[in-house]
Amino acid sequence: MPIIKPERWTPKGVASLEPAAHNAIRENDRNLCVVASAGAGKTEFLAQKADYLLSTGICRAPHRILAISFKSDAAKNLKERVRQRCGSELSGRFNSLTFDAFSKGIVDRFGTLIPAPYNPSPDYEIVFPGFRDWNDFLARHGYRHLSGETLEQAVARCRLPIATLSPKNPEWKDVLTRFWTEYYQDKNLTRLTFPMINRLVNYVLSCDPRLVAGLQATYPFVFLDEFQDTTFGQYDLLKRLFLSSDACLTAVGDNKQRIMVWAGAMPDAFKTFAGDFNAKQETLISNWRSHPELVEIQHAIAVSLEAASAKPDAKRVKSVDGEVCAIWAYDDRASECEGVASWISEAISSGEMSPEDCAVLVRFKPDVLEEELGPALATRDVRLRNIARSPKGGNIAIQDVLTEDITQCTMALIRLAALQKAPDDWSAIIDRLSLIWGLDPDNEADQGNLQDQVGEKILVLRRFMKANTPSDASCVALVQSILKFVGEAKLRGTVPTYRRDKDYFRARTGLECLLKESAVGETNWAVVAGNFDGVGQVPLMSIHKSKGLEFHTVIFFGLDSGTWWTFKPKDSEEMRAFFVAFTRAMQRVFFTSCRVRGNRIAYVDDLIANAGVDRIPGPTPD
Template sequence: MVTRINPCEWKPQGVDDLEPNAWEGLRENKQHAAVLAGAGAGKTEFLAQKAAYLLQTGICSDPNRILAISFKNDAARVLKERVNLRCAPEQSRRFESFTYDGFTKFLLDRFRLAIPEPYAPPPDYNIYFPNKGTFQEFLNNQKIRGVNVYQLQKDIANLPLPAGQHNYLALKSYWQCRLTSDEVALSFQMINRLIEYLIRSNPNIKHALRSTYPFVFLDEFQDTTSPQYELLKFIFLESNSLITAVGDDKQQIMGWAGALPEAFNVFNQDFGAKNFDLVSNWRSHPELVSMQHAIAQMITPGLTQPEAKNTKNMKGDVAAIWGYSDRNDEIQGVSNWISEQINSGTKAHELAILVRTHADKLEVEIAPHLLNKGISIRNVARIVDGIAIQDILTEKLTTIILPFLYLGVLERSPENWNRALISLCALEGVDFVDERAHSQQQDRLQYFSRLLRQDLSNGNFHKGRINPTISSILAFLTEDAIRSSISEYKQDRDYNRVLNGIVSLLEECADCSSSWLEALDRFQGVDQVPLMTIHKSKGLEFQTIIFFGLDAKTWWSLTPDNPEELRSFFVAFTRAKQSTFFTSCSQTGNPVTWIEEILTSVGVNKLAGPGCEN
């Protein structure tokens, strides 16, 4: 049994110390907390440390749990992994990390039958992602006229059930069609409304959630949508559950997707939260932070500059606007520069290319130039067998399978051993307090990993071995155990989509690899230049950022009075640990003069781009 630590004696794990405001926010367990944390402030680390503090001191005692809700899959995964590293297994199992959509789907799968008729979906419902065309097709098929497509989409996401109470034919018909079709398919917006209706109709479920989760973490809170926030408020407002909301209004870039305006102000008004400002930037060095702060002040005038905690370890410009007159010169010049950096020792996966939109178009242009130099590019939004690469890498099934594959390849790998053992025990329902059962699972894992290592070391490596190897791992773990313990995989379609994506991406990596280890590393993007949009880069960091397209055509809506576009620009700028470079090609569009003036005033000079200095 794990011994509790006195709160006064508790110390952070994995870091030397926390800044004073982080200590205060971490120890606050009497009222709700709003933690304002700018770029590089360590939002995920703060939440991981607070979880460790609550669990290890017994403030969140067994059987109570901590509910953490993040905006993106990879953020939820990373937060869970960090808690696993800092806490004993019997403690970390009481930390539940979801996305908003994952949490509502979990509730739907668990309490589906308690939803009042006729809104309870069948057990084999599917998830779908509607767009404007989907809603227009519905209206045409139903011969409904005079309804604005965008308004219908908004009403589906926001109006409470039952739909009939609104005297709104299109809304009522839409729900009826979705729930009575041969293959019922629900969007996550619909699932949100179903869960609100479920809890409103069943007060005991609301009471159970409040009792189970005395502590709730909300990561990247600024991107929470209005329906998501209203659901959380409906569950936890005026309860004993304490919410810690963490985020940064300067990085709210999901307004187009319905992000709650002035999210922290709304939260403070509703919950009376105590505010804590994290003032450190652990990502970027002082020179870069000073440049980023010029943009931050345009978003929030009078803002105090963060204290940079990273150190500069490079020579030359840390930021510049690279000017080009020809698109081909721009592509060729940047490709050559990337090649030079890699040849000088920089890892390819630490050099990220960002674009505002249409990463696939830039991939077509620049990938052949890089490939000629032996450099691979990875467009994280590229679809492989029906699922984006970035989504494959953050799926729970991936995080289960990968450690076993590495155990089959590496003679010793303590980190992957621990991850595999945690997954195995969780799937087998083994309590880590039960030493005998835990020891049995260790023996099982040791035996299986030895057999797997023998199998993978025999014969030539080729992609035909991927599927049988993954099948053997799933047979050892049992797919039924995986699918019953992870709500997202209860439906055949959802599970098979992810599994097929994992297999297909690994097979693709195997085609250009000479060993299992090389294929696994390629699968995770090692030694490949990542390419992504700003929205996909949120929460990530790289040594160097190259932002393609700082021009008025690409950034047609970047104006001083458009805060969301300015926040997008700020997010792009703040992904870098050491350097950021913007390309501006006159063939593509005119310069964004006002933003260039701000940047040059803080030392971001406009220079002839690499390859056209002469």
């Protein structure tokens, strides 16, 4: 592929970029902090910067770009956007991972180099302790005077080997030693949390500088998405890897969307990064997601969080009539669910939006709301899909199943066989198989042969679908047939997280279980594929799961003291979470408040009332 001179490079796939984005794309002599508020187009900016570095040869083979995101769907979306902008050959040198996947990959490859007693078993188990688990550990070991929340943070922040965290409280060394010992008590099945994995990575890198040198040589450019949520342990890893290197780091994010402090995020990640890495700041001010009326309200919230927040330039056109934002007040939860279900049903029937374009958000426990709102929607022939739950028989959330490499590969072929037209899936599977099979994207003979093989496989799958109605057995057989064609060993060889059997089969089982669940009661494979993708279903998720996503309409359940019992005004975690929920919407956002569940939150009501948002009686059932 010919190299483009940097001065001749132009953005691909978009009409234009704002000046600050151009500056940040072309600045590669120093580290960058890019402040990008909600809707600023972080994914597009990073994809364009990747294209600039790769197509101009500034990042020349065999060097690669490392992109680290905090959510698997964000990593997947960025990877796909880079493929669209760069093409399959150049995008093959773009590694888009979550922080957890990046850290886990190092442990999986180099776990045997971790000094004893911290070297984990090869078949270690990843666990996710809840607050009861932390408190139970402390109670069992006689530390009832300590809190589980503090223990969780201590595990995430404690470097290995364990030393006294504070001279004023030497007992923490004993607490953490007992914690690691308990989680390592079965030498054949070590238990690890992701913060523990992060600490293991830091430890092995500190012990073997050859690993650091190898990673530095591989990745001269590093992208850090949603940097405001970086934890202390993750930041330690970044410093160990790149602080003394020639690598150029680009950190992108927005302090107003920092909602992970409770999970160990640094309270001032950008300030610390700018100081340590001598980073230059650029600020993106365009908002490509929301129309001017919503942006006006968003800005009022933003100013309450950061007084100096620049007002975004709204780029989206308003396409709906009537109210675009309100607080819907209800007396009880039954009326709330019935009223909202009625409104959603009517909006779908009128053609204003499709079911999948309307997101229902909740602060926590989407399972509870699913039990209440799901039946109310079902009576109106509208399906609610809780993407935070695992499909029956699986051990991975639906939202995560959808982003797995095995899912992307398998479902592309299923759609091509089941649907009349799926041009995006054709391009995607050709690119994926070129990578999996090690084919040259520019070799016409290889690519022609690949397309012939894919075409023949699609015909085979269509014959199978014609002869077999959707069922548990036929779903499993379909997946097995596709994986045999793709080559499971080759697929696993291209995905670092699939090297361990436990991780691979967790993803494969999740795929099969979700496909079987999507096939229940169906006779048409095209409908099964649509069910799997969430077509015709209203997505339900928590605020934290909604980060990085956008929807035509957002309905947030629970703007009341019963849901936000720890709410603090102004610069607080709760206010930032409210801002994140608000900014997912492109056209409309509504909040429900239930008198039985809790009282109105005066500070929020007054703040958005000044921006023209009223508290009104909620919609009632038709």
